[in-house]
Amino acid sequence: MQKLSDLLFLIAGLLVLLGLSLRAVEPADAQSFGLEVTGGGHAWVNIRETIPFNNTVTVYTVPSDRVFVLQGANMLVSLDIKEDGVMRVPGYSGAASGGPLSHGHGQVVFPAGSNVQVFNSHGSLDRPIYLQGYLAHP
Numbered sequence: 001m002q003k004l005s006d007l008l009f010l011i012a013g014l015l016v017l018l019g020l021s022l023r024a025v026e027p028a029d030a031q032s033f034g035l036e037v038t039g040g041g042h043a044w045v046n047i048r049e050t051i052p053f054n055n056t057v058t059v060y061t062v063p064s065d066r067v068f069v070l071q072g073a074n075m076l077v078s079l080d081i082k083e084d085g086v087m088r089v090p091g092y093s094g095a096a097s098g099g100p101l102s103h104g105h106g107q108v109v110f111p112a113g114s115n116v117q118v119f120n121s122h123g124s125l126d127r128p129i130y131l132q133g134y135l136a137h138p
Contacts, residue, residue, distance in 0.1 A: 047131040051079060051120040059131065060116040066135040067112055072104035074130040078122035081108070081131075084115050091121070104132070112138060 045068060049059045062068040073081065073089070073096040081089035081096075088108055089095050100106045110116055120127050 044134050045132065047116070048128070049118065050126050050128050051118050052126050053120050053122050053124055056082065056085075056117050056119040058115045058117050059129070062110050062112055062114050062116065063135065064113045065137070067138045068110040068114075068116065068133055068135055070101070070108040070110065070116070070131060070133040071106050072130075072132040073101040073106070075118075076122075076127050078120060079127055079129055080119045080121065082117040082119060083110050085117065106133075108133075 045060065047059050049057060051057050060068065070081070070089075075081075075091065075096045077091040077097060079091045079096075080087060081091075088110075089101065091097075093099070095101045095106065101108070116131070118129050
């Protein structure tokens with residue numbers, strides 16, 4: 001009987017030490033270090049449009065709770081990519097013709113709720129454009 005009570009006392013002591021040890025360990029606090037790609041059926045965005053000559057067209061409106069990361073573009077130099085009327089990627093910059101966007105390596109971030117627009121500066125021809133990217137949580 002003495003051995004049983006000693007064993008129970010030893011187990012109780014170990015549990016107290018374990019409890020104190022666990023309280024001494026600081027809890028982990030994970031911090032975000034950037035964008036988080038969303039899951040679900042609509043994480044990837046592909047846009048195909050024909051932009052009339054000398055016009056600006058809103059090709060995509062970013063959801064209010066996400067950001068849009070433009071990774072790729074197939075477009076001619078007469079097309080400019082804008083965010084709510086503000087130039088983001090000038091067609092003549094080369095970003096989409098031999099640069100990172102043409103290879104799918106772009107990281108142009110459009111904020112939540114913004115409009116992705118394309119301007120066709122060509123004076124007489126409609127121009128096709130293809131954009132690809134993904135939605136992420138800011």
